[in-house]
Amino acid sequence: MSPHAQPYVTPCLAVLVLLLALASLAVGPAGLSFSSADQAWLILTEIRLPRTLLGLLIGAALGLSGAALQGYLRNPLAEPGIIGISGGAALGAVLAIHTGLAASLVFGLPLGGLVGAAGAMAVVLWLAGERGGPITLILSGVAVASLTTALIALVLTLSQNPFAAVEIVYWLMGSLSDRSMTHVWLAAPPILAGLFVLARLGRDLDALTLGEEVAANLGTSLARLRLLVVAGTALAVGAATAVSGTIGFVGLIVPHILRPLVGHVPSRLLPASALGGAALVLAADLALRIVSPAGGIRLGVLTALIGTPFFVWLVVSTRRELAP
């Protein structure tokens, strides 16, 4: 894209998100036109508003943390799942369902997710060590991610109650349906805090474009940057996963699509990816409500269905670039 068009990318995305949010409030299986004013208001504020707000927040969390991680790791294949945070959140939530905490407390499930994300973050940072670089972070994250996958499988097989097992499987697929304002109030503060932390890393991520030594020469503290990338992702994606389940590939695809449109500059990619993530999650959720109003297809399944072919294409095209 020509350099002259680059300044318009982020404002255009903002308009797109606004339109999608309005559409998300307007569209749903329960038609507003046939209801009384009171019912319509109830549907709007109790069902569609939380769903829209969560779509915005979760999409922004996934898009922004994907962009920050790709910038930090200097690798276009990085995404929030790779550093074990989503896995930790999923494990915490699954344990909350398994132990019955989720059934006894409204916010038991998201709380379990948040605790799991925080635990995963602590383990990843401890494993990566104080002076470890991006490679040690990836290795620690992959270790934690595989451990959480194994533990989730273990919880599933040990589950005595088949209903709990089904609930776990459904929850893992990721969804925004049947969420209330309680979920919004619970998820919004950590997601917003995480977004705030990540959005301010643009300068350091730009500096890192020229390698770690030049970044240090330009005034970046690499240890502080790593801590903030991991903590910001844990807050934003941990809280997002805690309320929605795992929604894959948004954090991978969105920064990758938008990067050339902002001239590949990491700091410009951050706000664009936050908006792009919100747009993608809102659009996917809207598509589900239209195509499958009964809820047969889950949001996480749809994003993975779109995401996998894209991922394959990404790998193949990178392979071509790297070929001698």
Place this chain on the structure above:
Amino acid sequence: MTVALKEVRLALGDRVVLDDVDIAVPTGQVTAVVGPNGAGKSTLLRACAGLLAPERGQIAFAGRPLETLARAELARAVAYLPQERAVHWPLSARAVVALGRLPHDDADPEVIAQALGAMDIERLADRPVSQLSGGERARVLVARALAQEAPLLVADEPTAGLDPAHALALFTLFQRLATEGRTIVVALHDLSLAARFAHHVVLLADQRIAAHGPPADVLTPRNLEPAFGVTMLCTNVNGLPIVAPVSTLP
């Protein structure tokens, strides 16, 4: 700005790379660091850029010890150009040069244009660096360091991969910057360039400073032959100093 290293020992992990380093890099001069592969040129340069804390001894910038300088102060005082020329995203050349302005928190278009002009890359400014040749990319990275406008410039093998015209132009520029009061420290393999353009030469060998001083005193067969393990021809052609390896010592 002077950099003074006092009884410094530099190590990478457990391995001591340089020991007993005791030099003051003079202000407003071009200092060339020469020596065989693995002699510790890059390690010394990283220490001079404040990127490597010494194992022992003290490094001071303009009289202030390294550990008392804030990150941001150091970033405005020293520009460091590493040997590695990785640019991890295909930014435009102009965007890469603009990164040099990060320590100043501005993207002063005038300074960026000047840096592009100094390296003769204005016409490449809007091309992605991934599409540039190795030498062109090297010049973009030098321009990035120039845009930092630091009183001390530390450059590791900046002429590697440059054609003769641009190598000469770069050292002429270094000399001009030095006369303007900037301090330049540069690691070099081309001993003739060092002999011709440096005011001060530091020769490294066997984990030590083997010799340092004016090029005519340091770049002599007596100093160079044991350090490099080759016989050296040190001569003058048309008033230009030439230092050339002849054959490996038995």
